[in-house]
Amino acid sequence: MTTPPTTSEPAKAARRTRPAIDRSQLGLALSAAWVVIALLVPWADLDPAGRRMLAIFGVAVVLWITEAIPLYATAVVIILAEIALVSDEAVWALPAGFDAPAYTTFYAALAHPVLMLFLGGFLLADGAAKFRLDRNLAGLLLAPFGTRPSALIAGLMAITALLSMFMSNTATTASMMAVVLPVVAGLSPDDPLRSSLALSVPVAANIGGLGTPVGTPPNAIALGRLSDDGIGIDFLTWMALAVPLVIIVLAVAWFYLIRAYPARTETVEIRLGGDFDRSRPARVLYLTFALTVVLWLSEPLHGIPSTVVGFVPVVFLLAFGVMNSDDLRQLNWHVLWLVGGGIALGSGVAATGLDRWLVGLIDWSDLPVAALTLVLVVFALVMSTVISNSATANLMIPIGVSLAASDAIAISPVLAAVLIAVACSLAMALPVSTPPNAIAHATGLIETRDLARVGTVVAAVGSALVVFLAPAVWQALGLVP
């Protein structure tokens, strides 16, 4: 047996180093401790159902922050715990007088209409990837931007953002970075254009996800919570709220990138796309995609909710054999369940009155509205910079919406939900903040500090816009009450 090359030894040693306390053990221990505390402390003004829900909510906080178990596993823990503790099938009887929600309402969260909207979006996006519609469309749209580095980055960001409005931010990033890598390989190693190209894709994908209800899970969580309160927001209204914000933040990020990383080369070319697939299934996909988007955008004309339209591509793509059982199996069901767990958490919190109790812990009346929105946005930003965007939205949106619905404060539930969802998507200062960031960082082309800088610019500009300017504009346009 000969010795391995010395280069592998330090790497090996580094990998072997484990933290003193295992994160999953810590998460499980904290969860258990919290259940005991929540159930034993005689919380003032909180009835037994509320206490049980407080235990569940705290466990959700701990597990989603520590990721002691996978995010989607926490979602199903919540559903089972709610059924076992606060539903009409509770294994441990609730006091008479508490109007326990039917256990079926918690299961129903997994098939919430907003998830059906997302299912349609997922199937369309996977179909687009299967027939390379995304890549071909990107090639077609990128051509007019030419070969000047600053124009090319603008084009790359615009197209990445557009794609990520309909596909997952992660898939869009993986797909666009696969195209960017060979281009970067052809640049001189000290050309800052390498970094700006590698940063432009994840930043645009993260921001683009905001643009439509199906862009990224926090949007669905906001819409789901609002619809449970009887507030429907149509596709077009969401886009009217979010797209101008996407454009402004993208423009700022682009300006920052071309200034901070001035290209040394005069021209750069991205080869992308090719002939559009003209096979029958591909054509059915194109038509279904176009029809679905048209129906989503024309809801004010026909009145069919986007959650119903969202099931149309599911039916078409499966019935015409465009997508098959393998494609169905590959869908990101775990993302749907994660959102479903958040919706179940929100309905449990509302049904037990825990939301009102939590909101009542603080006297909000002294706080100006702008200060409150700032607190919501900054809190969501900080949290989702470190933990999953969906988990942040799952935890914050139910409380934020209840806070807004209470008389304590003069902002509308719609505004609270939208602000939190937006803040989740604006958080991108670390490699762990989002999967697109992780992908860009894994290419080795950028350092954590590059992400930190551009992420801070995006977060600062974006949150200033949504806190100080957007609410007034949205209200003036009648987009939010």
Place this chain on the structure above:
Amino acid sequence: MVDRVELGVLVVEDEPEVRDAIVRDLAPLGSVLRVESADDVPDAREALEELADDDVVVALVLVDHRLPGTTGVDFLVELDHTPSTRAVRKVLITGQADHQDTIKAVNQARLNHYIAKPWQPDELLAVVRSAVTDFIIATGVDPLPFVAHLDGPRLLEAMTHRGDR
């Protein structure tokens, strides 16, 4: 969360100078791949066991055909017929395999690549990068830690089904 998987490459070559040259040529991948070497087939089997004990997943074996005792091709056939090593990518690096040996390696061991000696270091690296990339995609190992070091575009393509979190 799952700990990141450590991948390994096993080089089986009896001549010390040649073995060292191969290992040296693979040094640029040392930060993402554990490179182990063995001088004959029994030593190689032992190395596989040690790697398994260290939780290293062997992605690729590079073998010379002419070895004392069991031949390189026979070792590849053995690996292909063992469930735990069936997915391992197999590369023959040799100047001495005749027609029959090579046919056996292709048909019975599903040989992935044949490198004729003397090899070019760049060619060897390219073959190893490509073969380990294939292994990652085929077996579902998380491609992320390898994007910067192996075939980045193809590893990214393998992630285009991922959802947001």
